[in-house]
Amino acid sequence: MRFSRCFGFAALTLAGACARAQTAQVPVRTTVSVPAAGETEAVATANADAADDPAIFASADNAPFTVNGIEVTGLILGTDKKAGLYAFGLNGRKVQFLPEGRLNNVDLRADGDGFIAAASNRTPGRDGISLYRYRAGGKIEDAGFIASDLAEPYGFCMGRESGRLIAVLIGKSGSVREYALSDAESGLITGEQIAKFDVGSQSEGCVVDDRTGYLYLGEEDVGIWRYRLGDSSGTRQSVGAVGDGTLVADVEGMSILADGSERYLLVSSQGDSAFAVWRIDGTRPVYAGRFRVSAANGVDAVTGTDGIDAHAGPVGRFGSGLVVVQDDENDGAAQNFKLIDWHAIRAALRP
DSSP states (O other): OOOOOOSTTOOOOSSSSOSSOOOOOOOOOOEEEEEOOEEOOOOSOOSSSOEEEEEEEOOTTOOOEEETTEEESSEEEEEETTTEEEEEETTSOEEEEEOOSSEEEEEEEEETTEEEEEEEEEETTEEEEEEEEEOTTSOOEEEEEEEOSOSSEEEEEEEEETTEEEEEEEETTSEEEEEEEEEOTTSOEEEEEEEEEEOSSOEEEEEEETTTTEEEEEETTTEEEEEETTOOSOOOEEEEEBTTTSBOSOEEEEEEEEETTEEEEEEEEGGGTEEEEEEOSSSSOEEEEEEEEEOBTTBOOOOSOOOEEEEESOBTTBSSEEEEEEESSOTTSSOEEEEEEHHHHHHHHOO
16 A cells, blocks of 8 residues: 655645655643663673663563573563673663674564564674574574675664564665565574665664554654555655654654553654654554653663663563663663653653
8 A cells, every 4th residue: 555645744745755754843742751660781881882772572471481591570682782682681680691793773573482583783794684582491592694785784673464574674874674584494584585665864763563564764864754564665654753843863763562452652862862652553643742761769861862662561560561761871881771661651641
């Protein structure tokens, strides 16, 4: 299906794709504050922009499980884009580290009683997607690599479409490649390219809505676009734009959370250390407000945020859901990831 209407208050543009994100002002809402509920240990790379993107996993029944010999009630994957991939428990302690090089963005999808995870890899000479697998009771293990023609793969996300597991890789310049993943006889995971298109300029954050097949993607200095997964035409709609009152560049990480019948798109507004939220359970995205993460519970506030992930509850002690975000300026230590209770965000956003 092809679309040509930009969401919000922009007028209809050229048929096919909207040429630019709309910049008409949306109704002003106060940026609310929500308290930090916890944090992870700092990544090992000090004095550098290193921590980047998180991904959350919880067991189907929210029961404790074991990773690398350590029992956890939930798991947070987090990239150190100078060094590799971390796995933290909900208490913030490291349970495993994979020294995989310059991994940028990470995502995962449940697979049986475990998960398949993957990350964009921009290690020189190894541009592509690094894949991992976790089986209950074991540890996170290498599951393959997909080489890409993209220079400096930045953005990455995963999704399910028509029974297939899809990986989306975004180059720094804004070129996008989509791959259908499958298990090879070797036990590793392979990928076949199914779509490609260009966004227009530097892009990174993305998330797939498994329910609708939409791909939401952030063009850092422009705004948020919505595409159809598996479509190479580049046809898109604008969801929110830098300068319309919702986002301050750079547009960075994004995630989707389902709360009953309500479904939310959360997007990192790096320029003012905030997060913009849209309801996406209707026929078109509807702006729902903004929030910042304030210091609380012995945890410092979130500043200059980058990656974000959200998981509908329960996740360990977070009965309604958990949101994890990158923190650029972690007080007294290298960068890390902050935990926020979704219940607190939801309550603050509702009038």
